[in-house]
Amino acid sequence: MAVRFLIPGPLRPFSGGIxxxxxxxxxxxxxxxxxxxxxxxxxxxxxxLTEQGExxxxxxxxxAETNIRDGGGLAMRVPEGAEIxxxxxxxxx
Amino acid sequence: xxxxxxxTPTSSALSVRDGxxxxxxxxxxxxxxxxxxxxxxxxSMAGPFFPGSSVYGAAFDTRAGRKRxxxxxxxxxxxxxxxxxxxxxxxxxxxxxxxxxxPESSGAALKNIWQIAPGRASEPDLLYCGVEPSALFExxxxxxxxxxxxxxxxxxxxxxxxxxxxxxCLHTILVDPSQEGRLTIAISTGGVYRSDDGGxxxxxxxxxxxxxxLPDPYPEFGQCVHKVVHHRARPGRLFLQNHWGxYRSDDGGDTWKDVANGVPSDFGFCMGIHPRDPDTxxxxxxxxxxxxxxPDGRLRVYRTRDAGASWQPLTRGLxxxxxxxxxxxxxxxxxxxxxxxxxxxxxxxxxxxxxxEGRTWTLLHEGLPPIVCVKAATAENVRSRARGVKSxxxxxxxRRAA
Numbered sequence: 001m002a003v004r005f006l007i008p009g010p011l012r013p014f015s016g017g018i019x020x021x022x023x024x025x026x027x028x029x030x031x032x033x034x035x036x037x038x039x040x041x042x043x044x045x046x047x048x049l050t051e052q053g054e055x056x057x058x059x060x061x062x063x064a065e066t067n068i069r070d071g072g073g074l075a076m077r078v079p080e081g082a083e084i085x086x087x088x089x090x091x092x093x
Numbered sequence: 094x095x096x097x098x099x100x101t102p103t104s105s106a107l108s109v110r111d112g113x114x115x116x117x118x119x120x121x122x123x124x125x126x127x128x129x130x131x132x133x134x135x136x137s138m139a140g141p142f143f144p145g146s147s148v149y150g151a152a153f154d155t156r157a158g159r160k161r162x163x164x165x166x167x168x169x170x171x172x173x174x175x176x177x178x179x180x181x182x183x184x185x186x187x188x189x190x191x192x193x194x195x196p197e198s199s200g201a202a203l204k205n206i207w208q209i210a211p212g213r214a215s216e217p218d219l220l221y222c223g224v225e226p227s228a229l230f231e232x233x234x235x236x237x238x239x240x241x242x243x244x245x246x247x248x249x250x251x252x253x254x255x256x257x258x259x260x261x262c263l264h265t266i267l268v269d270p271s272q273e274g275r276l277t278i279a280i281s282t283g284g285v286y287r288s289d290d291g292g293x294x295x296x297x298x299x300x301x302x303x304x305x306x307l308p309d310p311y312p313e314f315g316q317c318v319h320k321v322v323h324h325r326a327r328p329g330r331l332f333l334q335n336h337w338g339x340y341r342s343d344d345g346g347d348t349w350k351d352v353a354n355g356v357p358s359d360f361g362f363c364m365g366i367h368p369r370d371p372d373t374x375x376x377x378x379x380x381x382x383x384x385x386x387x388p389d390g391r392l393r394v395y396r397t398r399d400a401g402a403s404w405q406p407l408t409r410g411l412x413x414x415x416x417x418x419x420x421x422x423x424x425x426x427x428x429x430x431x432x433x434x435x436x437x438x439x440x441x442x443x444x445x446x447x448x449x450e451g452r453t454w455t456l457l458h459e460g461l462p463p464i465v466c467v468k469a470a471t472a473e474n475v476r477s478r479a480r481g482v483k484s485x486x487x488x489x490x491x492r493r494a495a
Contacts, residue, residue, distance in 0.1 A: 010145075010171065013099055014189060043099070043189030047171035050202035051194040058170045088170040 001081030003027055005037055007044065008086055014043030030061060031074040033084055048086060058089040097189045105139040106183035113472040114428055116436055117162060118444060119148035122462035124164050126182050128472070133434050133448040136457050139182050142166075149423065152209040153470035156217035160474040163236070165206035165222075173205050175222070175236065193222055193230050193239050199246065201226055208423070210266035213273075223263035227254055227280045231292065244293050245278070245286065250314050254283035257317050257336070264422060265321050269328045269345075277321065277331070277346055281422075284316040285333070287346050298346035305337040320364045320422045321346075324371035332374045332401070334364045334422075336382060341401045352401025357388040363425035367450070368433050372400040375407075375427070375435055375451060377420040386417040394435070396451050410454030411445065418443070426469035438464025 004022040007015045015021055021041065027033035038045025048059055053074075055061060061068045062085040068076045078084070107126045109115065116127040116136075123141030142148075143166035150165030160179060167173035174191040178184060195201040205225040212219025218235040229242040245251070254261060262281055269275035274291040277298070284299040297314040304310055304317070317336035324330045332352075333340040337360050339353040353359035358378040367373035376395050380388045387393065392411040395404040419440040428434040435447045442461035447454045 010168075013101065013187075041189075042097070046190050047168075050172070052197065052200065052202045054202070056170065056172060091169055 003033055003078055003080070003082050003084065005033070005044075006083060006085040008088060010088065011044055011047055011086065014047065015041050026080060027078050029074065030063065030068050030076045030078060030084065033078050034074070044086075058091045060087045060089050061085070062087060099187045099189065101185045101187060103142060103182055103185065105142070107137060107139040107181040109181050109472045109475050111472055111475045113475075114430065114434060115153055115470045115472055116426070116444075116446075117151040117153060117164075117466070117468040117470070118438055118461065118464060119151050119164070119423075119466035119468075120438075120442070120462035120464050121147045124148040124151060124166070125461060126162070127444070127457065128181075131430060133428075133430070133446065136446075138458060141462075142178075142182055142185060143176070147205070147465065149465050150206045150209045150222070151466055151468050152211060153468065154211045154220070155470075155473040156211060156214055157235070158474050160472070163209045163220075165209060167205045173203050173224075175206065175209070175239075177236065192232075192236065193224065195228070196241060199241065201228070204260060205262065207262045207264040208266050210268060212268055213270055221266045221268070221276075223266050223278060225260045225262040227251070227261050227263040227283060229263055229266070229278060229292065242292050244288065245295050248286075248295055250283065250297065253315065254280060255315070257281040259422075265318070267321060267323045267328075267331075269323070270325050271328055275328070275345070277323070279318040279321045279333075281319065282315060282317040282336075284314040284318055285321060285346055286314075299349070300347065301349035301351070302333065302335055302340055303338050303351070319362045322364045322366040322374065324366055326369070327371040330371040330400075332364055332366060334361050334376060336360065339376065339401070350401075352397070354401060354403055356395055356404050357393075361420075362422040363420045363437060365425045365427040365435055365437075368427055368429045369431070370398070373398050373450075374401070375425065376404070377425070377437060379419060385419050387419070390415050390417050392416040392418050392439075394437070394447075394451055394454075407447075407451040407454070409452065410447075410456075421465050423466040424464050426467045428469040429471055434469065436467050436469055438467045440464065 002022040107128045114129045118125040123144045125140035129136045146166035146168045152163045154161045162178045176187045208223035210221040220232040222230040230239045232239045265279035267277040277287045286295040287298045302316045320334045329345045331342040339359045340349040341352045361379045365375040391413045393406040425437040432450045440463045444458045446457045
C-alpha cells in the first residue's frame with residue numbers, strides 16, 4: 001500500500017484541492033516522503049518546511065498517531081502504507 | 094522556468110477610478126482595502142484578504158503602467174510570502190514557492206515581511222523588502238525573483254543586533270528619489286543604516302540618537318528605532334521616532350537632533366511627514382514602553398510645522414476620554430492630495446482619517462483586527478472600473494467621532 005499524506009484545508013489550494021496525496025514511491029523516512037510530496041506539489045513542501053528544511057514551528061506531522069517530534073523528527077521511519085497527517089498546531093491569537 | 098502561481102479569486106474587490114485615494118490596511122488577521130474619490134468624504138472597503146494571516150507589509154506600485162497591490166501575508170503555521178493583485182483584490186497571485194527566501198548558506202529562515210518598497214521611478218522594476226530576521230531583499234525584475242542583499246547581511250554589526258518586542262525586523266526602507274544609490278533602512282533593534290552605493294556597503298547613521306536602556310547612551314548602533322520618514326522633495330530631511338526619543342536630521346541621517354519639544358511623551362511608534370512641507374510631521378505619542386497606550390486616555394496626534402521646534406496636539410474628532418490606544422510603527426500614512434490626508438490605525442482596530450491635514454478627524458471604520466500597517470496611495474493606470482464584486486460602503490459619515 002502507498003504512503004499517503006492527509007492535506008489540511010488551508011493547504012488544499014496547493015494540492016489542486018484534493019485532501020489526500022498518495023506517493024508513488026515508498027519513502028524510507030518522513031524527509032523522503034516530504035521530498036516526494038514536494039516533487040509533485042512544491043507549494044505543499046514549502047509550507048511544511050522552512051527554506052532551511054526544518055519543520056515549521058507551528059506545524060505538526062503525525063505518522064499514524066505519532067508526532068514525528070516524538071519519533072525521531074524528519075528521520076523517523078515511515079512504514080509501508082502509513083498515513084502522514086499534516087496538522088496545524090493549536091496556536092494562534 | 095517561472096514558478097507556478099496560484100490565482101486565487103476572492104469574494105471582495107474595490108471599485109476604483111484613476112485619481113481615487115487608496116488605503117492599504119494590514120491587520121493581524123488579513124488585509125483590507127479602502128477607496129475614496131479624491132474628496133475623501135466616503136470610503137468603500139474590501140476584504141479581508143488572506144484572512145487569518147497577519148499583513149505587516151503592503152505597497153501600491155504604479156510604475157511602468159502598473160496598478161499592482163503587493164501584500165505580505167504571514168501565516169503563523171505556513172510561513173510568510175509575497176502576493177499581488179492587479180485588479181484591486183478581485184484576484185491574488187501567490188507563487189507556489191515563496192519568492193522571498195533566505196539562501197541555504199545563510200542558515201536563516203524567513204519569519205515575516207515587514208516592508209515592501211518600490212524603487213525609484215527611474216528604475217521601475219526595482220523593489221525592496223525588509224524582513225525578519227533583519228535583512229534586505231531586492232528584486233530587479235519587478236518582483237519575479239528576489240535576492241538577499243549581501244552587504245547588509247554580511248555587516249559586522251549584524252550579530253549584535255537584538256530583537257525588540259516585535260522581533261528582529263527591518264521595518265523601514267527609504268529610497269532617496271534624488272540621489273541615485275542612496276538607501277536608508279531602519280532595524281529594531283539595530284538602528285539606522287545608510288548605503289550610498291546602491292546597497293553594496295552600509296554605514297550606521299545613529300549619531301545623536303540616545304539609548305535610554307544601555308550604559309552607553311550614544312552607541313554607534315543598536316538603537317531601537319521605531320520609524321523613520323523622509324521628505325521626498327528634500328530627502329535629507331528625516332524625522333525619527335525612537336523607542337524613547339524624537340529626532341530630526343537635516344543631513345540624510347549623518348547627525349540627529351532631539352526635537353521632543355512639548356510632547357507628552359517622546360515614546361511612540363508611528364510617524365508621517367507632509368507631502369509638500371518638509372517642516373511638517375505627525376506622531377502619536379505613547380505613554381511609555383511599560384504601558385504602551387496613549388497618555389491620559391486621550392488619543393492625540395501631534396503635529397509640528399516648524400521641523401520639531403514645537404508640537405501641537407490635534408484632537409478634533411478623536412476620543413479624549415478613556416481612549417487607551419496604541420498606534421504601531423507602520424500604522425500611519427499620508428496621502429499626496431492638497432490638503433493632505435492623514436490616516437492611522439489602532440491596535441484596537443479603529444481606522445481614523447483627516448482630509449484637512451489633521452485639523453479634524455473622522456473614524457473611517459472600526460471593528461477591524463489589530464492594525465499593523467496603513468499605506469496611502471493615489472490610484473493610477475486604472476482606466477476603467479475593476480469589475481469585481483461590489484465592495485461594501487462604509488458609513489464613515491455616521492461614524493464621525495464625537
